[in-house]
Amino acid sequence: MLYGAKMAWRHLGSAPGQTALLVAGVAAAVFIFIFMSALIGGLAELLVNRTLGNQAHVTVAAPDRPLPLLVPAQGRHILAARQASTSPSLGLAAPRAWEATLAAFPGVRVIAPKLVGSGVLIRGEVTRPVTLTGLEPGRESAIIRFERSMVAGTAALAAGGVLIGETLARDLGLSVGRAVTFRADNGNSVTLTVSGIYRLGLGQLDEAAAFVPISAAQAVLERPGRVSAIELKLDDLYAAPAVAARIAAATGLDVTPWTETSAQLFEALRAQGNTGLILKVFAMITVVIGIASALMLTTFRRRGEIGIMRAFGATRRFILYVFVLEGALIGLAGGLAGALLAVAALSPFPPIEEVQPGQLPVDLGQGSIGLAIWLTTLGATLAALLPARAAARLDPVEAIQQ
Structure with missing residues (x-):
């Protein structure tokens, strides 16, 4: 496992420009994820503060009181039972x-x-x-x-x-x-x-x-x-x-x-939450596609190196581990970089209670920073599975000849 980690790290370091570009792409997606979470959460909180802030949640x-119905009976009125x-x-x-x-x-x-x-x-x-x-x-x-x-x-x-x-x-x-x-x-x-x-x-x-x-x-x-x-x-x-x-x-x-x-407000808040979820899903899809594409290209470029590793006894499981670990490292590095960028960019925004007309109601506390890093790392790991399986299946003789 330790040797596999060294191999993954060396692979990433052998093409620093490509690795940096991958990390930057992931960081951008994470930044968008956190920003959208903070903005949508801030909008919802602002809406709630401006409307429900001065209302009871339950009354x-x-x-x-039920009123008895008077009905005529034999020329006079009596109290009905209903x-x-x-x-x-x-x-x-x-x-x-x-x-x-x-x-x-x-x-x-x-x-x-x-x-x-x-x-x-x-x-x-x-x-x-x-x-x-x-x-x-x-x-x-x-x-x-x-x-x-x-x-x-x-x-x-x-x-x-x-x-x-x-x-x-x-x-x-x-x-x-x-x-x-x-x-x-x-x-x-x-x-x-x-x-x-x-x-x-x-x-x-x-x-x-x-x-x-x-x-x-x-x-x-x-x-x-x-x-x-x-x-x-x-x-x-x-x-x-x-x-x-x-x-x-x-x-x-x-x-x-x-x-x-306030049924209409409740529906608006629910629709806003659904919109935010869709935007977050698209951000994660962007991360997965980007990492999978880059690692597929890396697999193609390193066919000869992979063939030599296989010829010297590297198992398919080892090759799979190396490439999946590369994806996880890219996801983790990009997630951390994007989170730091988001914190630096969004911290100056005022608290929701102090938002003035024309200002963005961004609430960094609802930015789901930890979730963004975890999902990005998981997504990058899963994205690396396809190119990793392709690398593990390479025939060593054909790979070396190419």
């Missing part, structure tokens, strides 16, 4: 107990209750319809990342405070510290002080949403001790359908994964 709510329709639930009672239950499910990373209602914000004679959302103080940024989006004030919710979007603040002429009145659909009103102004880049949240402590929302909406939903973020957002199914089966609650509410 847990109380099921709608149910004809449903009405919205009053929300989840005892949210703390439900939070403890949900925390026990594997994969759940973040739990945040919320209470949602509607009404208008009033400042002087100016009113704007808004969705009022009550959040747990200390967990304001658990789902929506307010801490990264503040343009004024603080994301922390205090008693009597309200967070509003930049567009809504501009429409109402509000700034941090100014007072505004919220009037709920049930007629209740409360005066709030603007504690923070954010810009999320999401129209509905920037233009028509207000966030207050959940206790304030429960009071003005007359929902004491209740929440509209409990939102979850998972370790793996793509596991949302499976986690949602387990929670629904165990609790009987209405559980909705993001793959249902």
